[in-house]
Amino acid sequence: MKSVLVRSLAAALCCLCGWAVSAPLPMRLGDAARPLAYALDLRVDPDRARHSGSVTIELELKAPLQRLRLHAKQLRISAVSLQPEQGGALKGRAANADADSVYLLFNKPVPAGRARLTLSFEGQISDKDVFGLFRQREAGRWYAFTQLEDVGARRAFPLFDEPGWKVPWTLALTVPSGQQAFANMPVLRESPAGAGWKRLEFKPSPPMPSYLLAFAIGPFDVLQGAPAGALPLRYLTPRGKAGEATFAAAVTPAIVERLQAYFGLPHPFEKLDSLVIPLTDWFSAMENAGLITYASRIMLAEPGKESRAQQRDYVSTAAHEIAHQWFGNYVTMAWWSDLWLNESFASWMGDKITAELRPEWRWETSAQHARRSAMLGDRLASARRVRQPVDTPQDLGTAFDEITYSKGQAVLAMFEGWLGPERMQAGVRRYMARHAWGSATGDDFLMALADVDGGGDVELQRSFASFIDQPGMPKLTMRLICEAAGARLQVEQSRYRPLGMTGGAPQLWQVPLLLRTPAGLTRHWLKTASDSIALPDRDCPAWLQPNPGGQGYYRAQLAPGLRAPVLAVNEWLALLDDQLALAQSGDVPLDQVLALTAELAADPRREIVEAVTRVLIELRPLLAPVQRAAYARLWQQSYGPLAHRLGWAVQPGDSEDSRLLRELLLPLLADAGQDAVLRTQARERVQAWLADPQAASLDPGLRGALLQSAAIEGDAALFDAMHKLALGTPQRQLREDLLHALAWFEAPALAERARRLLLDPRFDIRELSPELLQRQSRVPALAPGMLSFVNRHDAALRRRMGSQAPAYLPEQLGQGCTVAEAEALQRLFGPKAKAYGAGPGVLAKATERLRLCAAFREAQGAALDTYLQRLP
Numbered sequence: 060m061k062s063v064l065v066r067s068l069a070a071a072l073c074c075l076c077g078w079a080v081s082a083p084l085p086m087r088l089g090d091a092a093r094p095l096a097y098a099l100d101l102r103v104d105p106d107r108a109r110h111s112g113s114v115t116i117e118l119e120l121k122a123p124l125q126r127l128r129l130h131a132k133q134l135r136i137s138a139v140s141l142q143p144e145q146g147g148a149l150k151g152r153a154a155n156a157d158a159d160s161v162y163l164l165f166n167k168p169v170p171a172g173r174a175r176l177t178l179s180f181e182g183q184i185s186d187k188d189v190f191g192l193f194r195q196r197e198a199g200r201w202y203a204f205t206q207l208e209d210v211g212a213r214r215a216f217p218l219f220d221e222p223g224w225k226v227p228w229t230l231a232l233t234v235p236s237g238q239q240a241f242a243n244m245p246v247l248r249e250s251p252a253g254a255g256w257k258r259l260e261f262k263p264s265p266p267m268p269s270y271l272l273a274f275a276i277g278p279f280d281v282l283q284g285a286p287a288g289a290l291p292l293r294y295l296t297p298r299g300k301a302g303e304a305t306f307a308a309a310v311t312p313a314i315v316e317r318l319q320a321y322f323g324l325p326h327p328f329e330k331l332d333s334l335v336i337p338l339t340d341w342f343s344a345m346e347n348a349g350l351i352t353y354a355s356r357i358m359l360a361e362p363g364k365e366s367r368a369q370q371r372d373y374v375s376t377a378a379h380e381i382a383h384q385w386f387g388n389y390v391t392m393a394w395w396s397d398l399w400l401n402e403s404f405a406s407w408m409g410d411k412i413t414a415e416l417r418p419e420w421r422w423e424t425s426a427q428h429a430r431r432s433a434m435l436g437d438r439l440a441s442a443r444r445v446r447q448p449v450d451t452p453q454d455l456g457t458a459f460d461e462i463t464y465s466k467g468q469a470v471l472a473m474f475e476g477w478l479g480p481e482r483m484q485a486g487v488r489r490y491m492a493r494h495a496w497g498s499a500t501g502d503d504f505l506m507a508l509a510d511v512d513g514g515g516d517v518e519l520q521r522s523f524a525s526f527i528d529q530p531g532m533p534k535l536t537m538r539l540i541c542e543a544a545g546a547r548l549q550v551e552q553s554r555y556r557p558l559g560m561t562g563g564a565p566q567l568w569q570v571p572l573l574l575r576t577p578a579g580l581t582r583h584w585l586k587t588a589s590d591s592i593a594l595p596d597r598d599c600p601a602w603l604q605p606n607p608g609g610q611g612y613y614r615a616q617l618a619p620g621l622r623a624p625v626l627a628v629n630e631w632l633a634l635l636d637d638q639l640a641l642a643q644s645g646d647v648p649l650d651q652v653l654a655l656t657a658e659l660a661a662d663p664r665r666e667i668v669e670a671v672t673r674v675l676i677e678l679r680p681l682l683a684p685v686q687r688a689a690y691a692r693l694w695q696q697s698y699g700p701l702a703h704r705l706g707w708a709v710q711p712g713d714s715e716d717s718r719l720l721r722e723l724l725l726p727l728l729a730d731a732g733q734d735a736v737l738r739t740q741a742r743e744r745v746q747a748w749l750a751d752p753q754a755a756s757l758d759p760g761l762r763g764a765l766l767q768s769a770a771i772e773g774d775a776a777l778f779d780a781m782h783k784l785a786l787g788t789p790q791r792q793l794r795e796d797l798l799h800a801l802a803w804f805e806a807p808a809l810a811e812r813a814r815r816l817l818l819d820p821r822f823d824i825r826e827l828s829p830e831l832l833q834r835q836s837r838v839p840a841l842a843p844g845m846l847s848f849v850n851r852h853d854a855a856l857r858r859r860m861g862s863q864a865p866a867y868l869p870e871q872l873g874q875g876c877t878v879a880e881a882e883a884l885q886r887l888f889g890p891k892a893k894a895y896g897a898g899p900g901v902l903a904k905a906t907e908r909l910r911l912c913a914a915f916r917e918a919q920g921a922a923l924d925t926y927l928q929r930l931p
C-alpha cells in the first residue's frame with residue numbers, strides 16, 4: 060500500500076509585512092472534533108468512472124468552533140449541514156485546505172458537545188490505481204473495489220481518516236440491479252432504488268478504523284465454502300472463476316481454527332469473505348475486516364493445477380491476513396508509527412501458523428528469510444527504525460517496508476526464543492484482553508508481554524525497545540578465554556557497518572544473548588560494548604554456537620579458531636548469511652565465504668541449496684563482462700549435475716522438494732549458468748507447447764521457468780508467438796507468465812520491443828512492470844538501454860502508471876554495482892522523487908545500495924576474480 064500524493068505546494072498568504080509562505084498543515088486533524096459513528100451511503104456503478112454519496116458523522120466537539128477540518132481528496136462536496144444536539148441546523152460550505160483535506164466553514168459558531176454532520180459529495184473512481192475506490196475490467200466486465208489502507212478512504216468520501224478513530228460504520232450501497240455487492244458486514248436488507256438500481260443496507264459494524272472499511276461491486280461469482288466452526292466462509296471471484304478458488308476453500312477453515320486456538324478468541328467479525336482483485340501492484344492481499352482481498356495470482360488457480368509455490372503463497376498470505384483480524388482489526392494501532400504492531404505480528408503469526416498447518420513444508424525456515432530480508436535493508440545508513448515517528452506523508456509512504464514487516468518479525472521471533480512459546484502466547488493473549496475492540500501502542504504491547512507473575516520485566520522491555528527504536532543491527536565479535544577459574548566468552552558489541560557506509564554515531568543494544576556450548580545453554584543480557592560472560596563448561600569448550608536456532612537478530616563473528624558446531628538447518632542459514640555480510644563489512648575474506656559455499660553446495664537439503672544459490676546470485680553484480688563465463692562455471696560446478704538429474708520433465712515419483720528444486724535451479728542454470736542444453740530443451744518444449752498446447756502441456760509450476768529459459772536466446776518468431784498468445788489468452792496467470800518471459804529476450808532488437816510494450820495500450824503497465832524493468836536492468840548489456848528508454852519516455856510512462864508507482868523506478872532500475880549508476884539515478888530521479896510519498900526514501904536506499912556494492916567490489920572484487928580463475 061502506498062501513501063497519497065505529496066500535499067499541494069504551500070499556499071502563499073498575504074500579511075502586513077508582505078508575502079510569506081504558510082507552513083504545511085499537519086498531517087493529523089487534532090482532537091477538536093471526535094467521530095463517534097458513521098453512516099455512509101454510496102451510489103456506485105462499476106461501468107462509470109464517477110461515484111456519489113452522502114455521509115453522516117456523529118461527532119463530539121470539544122469546544123465551540125466555526126471551522127472544522129476533515130480529510131477529503133479530489134472530492135467535490137456539494138452540501139454541508141450540521142445539526143447540534145441543542146438548537147437549529149446550520150448550513151456550511153467546504154473549502155480546500157490542502158491536497159488531503161478540506162475546511163467546513165459555518166456562518167456562526169457551532170456549540171461544543173454532540174452534533175450530527177451530513178455531507179453530500181461526488182468523486183472519481185480510479186482506473187489506474189489499486190488504491191481508494193478503483194475499478195478494473197476482467198473479461199470485458201467492470202468491477203469496483205476499495206483499498207483504503209493507508210489513507211485511501213479520503214478519496215472515496217470525506218472523513219476523519221486516522222487509524223485511532225475506531226467507531227461503528229453503517230454502510231448502504233446503491234448499485235445497478237444486476238450487480239452483486241459485498242462489504243465488511245452481511246447484508247441486512249435489499250430494496251429497489253429506482254429504475255435499474257437497488258439499495259443494499261449492511262449491518263452496522265463493530266468499532267473499526269477507516270482503513271479497514273471495504274466493499275466491492277460487480278458480476279462476481281460466489282463459492283460457498285465449508286465454515287470454520289460457526290464462522291461462514293465465502294470466496295468471491297470474477298465471473299466464471301469460482302472453480303479456481305477450490306484450493307483456497309479447502310485450506311482456509313483450518314487456518315481460521317488454528318488462529319482461534321492461538322488467541323483463545325473466536326474470529327472477531329460475523330463472517331469472513333475472501334475476494335479476488337484481478338490485478339494489484341503494491342500488495343498481494345489486504346486484511347479488511349471480514350472481507351479480505353487477494354490478488355488473483357494468490358487465490359486463483361485451475362483446480363488441481365496450482366503450483367507448489369502458489370499453494371505456499373496462498374496459505375502463508377491467508378494466515379497473515381486472517382491473523383490481522385485479531386492483530387490490527389480487533390486491537391488496532393493508535394497511529395501509523397506503530398504500524399509494526401500490525402505487520403510484524405501478522406508476518407510472524409502467519410509463518411507460525413503455516414509451519415504448524417503444513418509440517419511437510421518445513422516452513423520454519425521462513426524465519427530465516429525474514430531475518431535475511433530485514434538485515435539487507437537494515438544495514439543501510441538510510442534504514443528506518445521499526446517504530447518510526449510518522450509526521451508527514453513521506454514518513455507514511457516509506458513505512459510499508461522490509462523493516463516494518465521483516466525486521467519486526469525477526470525481532471519477535473528472537474524474543475519468542477528467549478521467552479519460550481508459552482510465555483509469548485500468554486503475553487499476546489493479555490494484550491488482546493486488555494485492549495479488546497480498542498486501540499493500543501507499542502508500549503502497551505511491551506507491557507503486556509513483560510507482565511509476568513504480577514511484575515513487569517523491565518529488562519525485557521528495555522531490550523525490545525533497543526531493537527525497535529533504533530535502526531541497524533549489532534555485530535557481536537566473540538573470543539573464548541580459558542583460565543584456571545573457568546571458561547569465559549569475551550564479547551564486543553558495535554553496529555554492523557558494511558564497507559562504504561558513511562556517518563552514524565556509536566550504538567548499543569540490550570541483546571537477549573543465547574549461547575550453546577558442550578555444557579549447555581547460557582542466557583545473558585548483553586548491555587555494554589564489551590562484556591565477559593562466564594560459561595558453564597568445566598573445560599575449555601571445544602565449540603560454541605553463537606546463535607542457537609539462528610533466531611538472534613545480530614551478526615555473530617567468532618575469533619579465528621573458535622568453531623561453531625552447526626546442527627539445525629536454520630543455524631546453517633544464519634551462519635552463511637552472516638558470513639557473506641561479514642565479507643561485505645570487511646571482517647572476513649570473501650575466500651572464506653566462497654569456501655563455505657563450495658562445501659555446502661554438496662548438501663542436497665532444499666533449504667541449503669536455496670541459501671547457497673542466494674549467495675551466488677548476490678555475487679553477480681560484482682562481475683565484469685569477461686568474468687561471466689567463469690561465473691557460469693561456478694554455477695555448473697555447484698549445481699549443474701543436480702539440475703540435469705532433475706531435468707525439465709516432472710517425474711511421477713518426484714518429492715515436493717525435487718519439484719521445488721527443479722523450479723528453482725533449472726532457470727538459474729539456464730541463465731547464470733549459461734547452460735546451452737537446458738536453454739535448448741526449454742525452447743523445444745515451449746515451441747511444442749505453442750504448436751499444440753493440449754498435447755505438450757507445460758506444468759504450471761515450471762511454465763514461467765521454461766518460458767524465461769527459452770526466451771534468453773529466443774528469436775523474433777518465438778517473441779511473436781509468445782506476444783500473440785499473451786494478447787489472446789483469457790487466463791490471467793498465463794498472460795502474466797508470458798509477459799514476464801518477454802523481459803528475458805536478450806537480442807537487442809527484441810529487448811527494445813519488450814520495452815515498447817510498456818507504452819502499448821493493449822497491456823496494462825502493471826502486467827509488465829516491475830519485472831521487465833528489473834530483469835533488463837540486471838543484464839549489463841541491456842541496462843543502459845532500459846535506463847535510456849525510461850528517461851526518453853518519462854512523461855508517457857508516468858501517465859500510464861499508478862499515481863505512486865513512479866516512486867519505485869530507482870529501485871527497479873538500480874540493479875548494478877557502481878557509483879556512476881548511483882549518480883545517474885540521483886540525477887534522473889532526484890528532482891522528481893519529492894512528488895511521491897515514498898519517493899525520497901526509495902531513491903536514498905537505491906543509491907546507497909549501489910554505493911555499498913561498489914565498495915564491496917572495490918575491496919573484494921580481486922579475491923572473487925582469483926577464485927573464479929582458479930576454477931577448473
Ligand SMILES: [Zn+2]
Pocket residue numbers: 346379380383401402405
Ligand atoms: Zn499485513
